[in-house]
Amino acid sequence: MSTDYQFKPHEQPFMLGSPATPDHPTYRKVFYLLIGIFIGITASFQNGLLVANLSQIQGEMGLTPVEGGWISVAYNMTNACITVLLYKIRQQFGMSLFSKITLFFLLSATSMQWLVSSHLLSSTTGISIDPYYLELIARGFSGVVASAMTVLSIFYCLQGMPAARRISGLILGFGLVQFGVPLSRIISPYLAADGQLEGLFLFQVGLALICFGLINLLELPRGNMEKVFEKLDIVSFVFFATGLAALAVFLVQGRILWWTTPWLSYPLIISVVTISIALWIETHRKNPMLQVRWMRSRTIIAFMITGAVMRILLSEQSVGAAGLLANLGYGNDQLIVFYAIILAASALALVLSIFTTNAMDLRRPVIFAVALIAIGAWIDTGVSLNSTPVMFYFSQFIIAFAAVYFMGPMVFEGMFRAIANGPAYIISFSVIFGISQTVGGLAGAAGIQAFTTIRTQMHYADMVSSMTAGNPAQMTQMLQGIQRQATVAAYDDLFFLMAVSATITAIYLLMVYFYYLYHKRNPLGKELAALAEMMGKK
Numbered sequence: 199m200s201t202d203y204q205f206k207p208h209e210q211p212f213m214l215g216s217p218a219t220p221d222h223p224t225y226r227k228v229f230y231l232l233i234g235i236f237i238g239i240t241a242s243f244q245n246g247l248l249v250a251n252l253s254q255i256q257g258e259m260g261l262t263p264v265e266g267g268w269i270s271v272a273y274n275m276t277n278a279c280i281t282v283l284l285y286k287i288r289q290q291f292g293m294s295l296f297s298k299i300t301l302f303f304l305l306s307a308t309s310m311q312w313l314v315s316s317h318l319l320s321s322t323t324g325i326s327i328d329p330y331y332l333e334l335i336a337r338g339f340s341g342v343v344a345s346a347m348t349v350l351s352i353f354y355c356l357q358g359m360p361a362a363r364r365i366s367g368l369i370l371g372f373g374l375v376q377f378g379v380p381l382s383r384i385i386s387p388y389l390a391a392d393g394q395l396e397g398l399f400l401f402q403v404g405l406a407l408i409c410f411g412l413i414n415l416l417e418l419p420r421g422n423m424e425k426v427f428e429k430l431d432i433v434s435f436v437f438f439a440t441g442l443a444a445l446a447v448f449l450v451q452g453r454i455l456w457w458t459t460p461w462l463s464y465p466l467i468i469s470v471v472t473i474s475i476a477l478w479i480e481t482h483r484k485n486p487m488l489q490v491r492w493m494r495s496r497t498i499i500a501f502m503i504t505g506a507v508m509r510i511l512l513s514e515q516s517v518g519a520a521g522l523l524a525n526l527g528y529g530n531d532q533l534i535v536f537y538a539i540i541l542a543a544s545a546l547a548l549v550l551s552i553f554t555t556n557a558m559d560l561r562r563p564v565i566f567a568v569a570l571i572a573i574g575a576w577i578d579t580g581v582s583l584n585s586t587p588v589m590f591y592f593s594q595f596i597i598a599f600a601a602v603y604f605m606g607p608m609v610f611e612g613m614f615r616a617i618a619n620g621p622a623y624i625i626s627f628s629v630i631f632g633i634s635q636t637v638g639g640l641a642g643a644a645g646i647q648a649f650t651t652i653r654t655q656m657h658y659a660d661m662v663s664s665m666t667a668g669n670p671a672q673m674t675q676m677l678q679g680i681q682r683q684a685t686v687a688a689y690d691d692l693f694f695l696m697a698v699s700a701t702i703t704a705i706y707l708l709m710v711y712f713y714y715l716y717h718k719r720n721p722l723g724k725e726l727a728a729l730a731e732m733m734g735k736k
Contacts, residue, residue, distance in 0.1 A: 217293050217353055217418040219364065226416070231358025233412045234367070238351030238374030239381070240405045244304075244344035246378025248273055248337060249516075250386045250530060251398060258395050259330050267454045272334045274450065274636060275443035276341030281632040282438055282487060284349060285625035289426045293353065293418045300346040301413065305406040307339035312399035345632065347409075348375055353418055366552045368613060369606035373548040376602045379516065380541040387531040431487055434479045441473030442633070449640040453647035489626045492619060497721075501612060502634045504564070507703060508604055509638030510645065511571050514696040515540070515597045517646045519578060519590050522689040525682070528587060536587040536594070543598035551606035557614070560607040561714075561721065565707045567604035570596045572700035578693040583686055614722055646692060653688035654681075 222230065248255075248270070256266040288296050310332055352371030359367045389398045444465035452462055480486040492498060523533060555563065574597035578590065609631070616627035661680045714721055 216288070217357070217421045219356065219361075220419055221361075222357065227358045227360075229358075229416055230354050233416060234351045234354030234356075234358060234371065235374065236412065237347055237354060237409055238371055239377055240409050241344050241347035241351055242375045242378025243382060243402070243405060244340040244347075244378070245273065245277070246380075246382030247386070247398065247402065248340070249379055250382035251390055251395070254386075254390055255333065255395065259333070261330060263454050264451065265330065267450050269333055269337050271443075271446050271450045272337040273341040273344075274640060275439075275446040276338045277344055278341075278442040278446065278633055278636045279435075279439035280342045280345045281629050282435055282625075283431075284346060285628060286426050286431065286487065288349075288421075289424060292423045293350075293421055296346070297350050297413050297418070298410075300343055300350065301406060301410045303339045304343040304347070305403070305410060307336040307343075308399060308402040308406050311336050312396065312403050348372070350413070357418065363552075365610070365613075366555075368609050369552050369555060370548065372605050372609050373544075373551065373602050376544050376548075376605070377541065380537040380544065380598070383530055383537040384534050384541065387529075387534065428485060430479065430483055434476050434483075434487060437472045437479070438476035441469045441471075441476065442637075444469040444472065445637065446640065449637070449644045453644045456651075457648065487625060488629060489619070489623050492623060493626050493630060498615065498630065501608075501615070502630050504707075505608055505631060505634035506638035506641070508564075508568070508608075509635050510642035511568070511696060511700050511703070512597065512601045513639065513642030513646050514571065514575050514578070514693065514700075515594055515601070516639075517643045518689065518692055518696065519594055521646070521650070522581060522585070522686065523587060523590070525685050525689070526583070526585065533587055536590065539591050539595050540598040543595045544602045547599040547602035551603050555606040555610060557610060557722075558720065560611050561707065561711050563607045564604050565704060565711060567600035568700055568704040568707060570600040570603075572697055572704055574600070575693050575697035575700055579690060579697060581686055581690050581693065583682060585686070611722060618724070649695065650685070650688045650692055653691045654684045657684035657687040 252266055252269065255261070255269065256263070261269075310327075348371060351374060352367055355367035355370045356364055357367075359365075385401075386398070389401050447465040448462055448469065452459070455462065477488070477490050480488040481490040493502075523536070551563070574593040577593040581589075612627045612631050613624070616623040658681060661684060662677070
């Protein structure tokens with residue numbers, strides 16, 4: 199697109215740091231949309247491929263569970279931290295440079311992983327690099343890139359949407375993130391055959407190269423740039439990022455080492471102190487990055503809690519059902535159909551969410567999603583040693599559907615609340631939503647791990663106490679069988695707990711919904727009125 203083109207008033211960038219939205223011809227819209235979808239799926243692979251192959255990476259590199267945990271920490275800490283800066287980076291440097299630097303980091307990280315895993319680097323140059331430390335660096339880059347590429351995907355999707363449905367690009371961009379884990383589980387058995395990671399890393403290099411080519415083939419329209427960084431931004435970011443990183447360490451390593459490990463108290467204390475300092479700085483700044491007073495309002499806290507609770511409940515699938523099947527001896531290659539069903543449910547939910555989300559009624563889909571999680575969890579209760587993946591197909595289909603279906607209304611509500619107060623509040627929404635999803639996911643996984651461990655020990659103790667003494671050889675075999683039975687019983691308790699929690703949450707949300715309905719009030723009434731006034735002025 200020529201840089202001499204003068205944008206019409208309705209084509210101007212909505213806010214500083216965002217691309218303009220010209221009236222593209224249909225063929226160009228299609229290309230923008232396809233590129234946005236491809237970038238979004240590539241972004242989702244950054245976490246998906248790590249989750250699907252972490253145990254294999256540990257085995258190939260000879261790592262302990264704790265060392266493997268640090269790989270997860272590297273990804274999650276950078277993924278949560280960078281959200282705070284992305285908005286201002288786009289404002290000051292523009293989308294073109296932002297997108298190219300993002301993909302350059304991804305290409306660098308994946309290329310180094312592939313070169314080391316294939317031994318090409320050592321054989322051609324004689325340079326030897328410890329693959330573990332390289333993996334830590336690469337996963338740190340991947341965490342940054344995943345956040346940045348999700349934003350990039352959203353902007354490309356917005357360009358490809360008709361003007362009347364342009365906001366649906368937000369739903370599409372955020373929804374694509376959910377595809378990473380099931381897609382990774384499906385293709386990983388073919389990429390990492392015979393335990394070799396070279397094919398996995400080469401696949402990531404290929405994705406990065408294609409994305410890099412696509413954004414150069416069809417760039418986003420230019421936007422407005424301005425010098426927005428201040429000295430206090432760096433100070434505030436350092437404290438905030440340190441706190442989030444320390445929290446990631448606590449949540450990931452806590453479930454591996456167990457929570458009573460003495461040194462784990464230090465990252466927790468560091469997290470509380472540094473995040474508090476960052477919020478104090480932002481509260482008392484003239485031009486804050488984060489609108490702390492708005493973030494701690496009752497409605498925004500409720501929004502953040504709802505998002506985190508949803509992510510915790512959805513751990514029933516990613517950690518609960520998947521964890522049980524792994525304990526029953528099922529590997530990725532035996533669960534391809536299982537994850538294909540989850541992927542199909544996610545795709546169906548995304549399409550329905552795009553076409554059915556109503557700005558005037560955003561609470562009903564969230565209630566429906568929570569109810570689906572409750573139904574799925576109730577169906578999963580009663581598991582046994584004889585449970586097979588087939589028995590989970592329907593329950594996990596509806597839970598996977600709920601995982602994506604709730605995303606659209608949540609994104610809409612958060613964006614409406616932010617935009618109604620002004621573009622400066624959008625960064626605060628991005629931080630709230632990103633952190634609630636990342637930390638909620640980590641907290642859900644950590645809570646499930648703790649719960650199942652405790653319940654397994656309790657069931658094991660009860661079962662052993664009822665045993666009668668016998669042949670020592672037979673006793674060893676019986677104890678192994680009891681351990682498996684105790685593990686399955688613990689997961690059954692987990693599904694019951696999730697079912698009860700989701701049911702209570704659904705009932706509570708339904709009561710709030712009927713309260714507003716009875717009083718003929720819209721919980722987003724003020725925000726919708728403010729948006730209507732803004733659009734009227736334009």
